[in-house]
Amino acid sequence: MNYVLYAVPFFFLLIGVELIADRLRGTSSYRTADTLNSLSAGVLSTTSGLLTKVVGLLTYTFAWQHLALFGMSASSLWVWLLAFVFYDFCYYWNHRLGHERNVLWAAHSVHHQSEEYNLSTALRQTSTGFLFGWIFYLPMAIAGVPPLVFFTVGALNLLYQFWVHTRHVPKLGWLEWIFITPSNHRVHHAQNPVYMDRNYGGVFILWDRLFGTFQEELDEEPVIFGVTTPLASWNPLWANLQFYVQLWRDAVRAETRWDKLRIWFMRTGWRPADVAERYPQAKPDLSRFIKFEVPLDLAHKWYAGLQFTLYVVAGTWLLGTGDKASLAGLWLAWAWMALGLYVIGTWMENRPWTRWLELARLALNWPALWAGAALGLLPMGAMGWGLLGLYSLVSLLALFGLPRREAALAV
Incomplete structure (x- = not known):
């Protein structure tokens, strides 16, 4: 069953509810161009997924058929519960390395480019994540989780993440210790130094607390959303290509073959010393941060x-x-x-x-x-x-x- 298809009407219904909440509370978390750009990236991602989902389907199914260590049944409730938690654990590492390695950030950065934070941001997804994302879920296949169970819990994990992309829900008490919530996910979308590269879980915040990547949202540090290399565009194609192009240009400019190769897999933001010296990149001053905008009547x-x-x-x-x-x-x-x-x-x-x-x-x-x-x-x-x-x-x-x-x- 395609759960995302059936969820589409509810996505837009809840976006409408959030717009009403904005009006009633006198806030403004939506801008027309930004919202359309986020939704465009989402539409492009789902269309691309029809062409690329075969990569994940074939690799997972092949690994499950030939490498599975245990025989798990899709008719067993404990298999579903185990798979739901197991998937989120794998998602944590996929998500974390998506922030920590250049070539993985090139794909994932699309989701973070919006300088707003609202439910449309949740639908802002990459079209190139299929290139490496499948690797992180192979442990589930090797453990013996059936493909039906894997793809179903994956869809449920993705659907859960929709509601946390809002500014209208405050901290939720004890739930902040167990689950990903709007508060701790707002932190994840921040470009403030104190917040960057934190809170990677999809459903559970436990992994971040366990592996030292948790950061609480601070009252004294308002979140500034976006990325430190602004997209400055409403073009969904460029949104997907921007960081790949930056890496390619730096690889071409690098003097050594080793630097041309390793730049793709080094920690996010790493650049060859000779390239960084000749082509410095200025980072925005967050104290004078101005959102990208083009006047439009x-x-x-x-x-x-x-x-x-x-x-x-x-x-x-x-x-x-x-x-x-x-x-x-x-x-x-x-x-x-x-x-x-x-x-x-x-x-x-x-x-x-x-x-x-x-x-x-x-x-x-x-x-x-x-x-x-x-x-x-x-x-x-x-x-x-x-x-x-x-x-x-x-x-x-x-x-x-x-x-x-x-x-x-x-x-």
């Missing part, structure tokens, strides 16, 4: 939000039907999704060419959806084409009806 925000809705619907459809799609269909869906989310990002960044890029996106929807229908990815009868035509017409009228803006970003 209400009409253009509404346009971006309504266009993004199409990709939420499409992403949810793919979650429900992707298992039956052909490989060619999934690649087409990924390319269509990536292009659309990229264009929405450029729209929110107010790039000088964005109106023409948006026009090209609308035009490409027709051949892309025709190809999707030909590949059996989605049904496109007369009603489907009629709705696409209506959507395209309304979008074009809105696109050319909106006032032109002066370019506000030239990065």
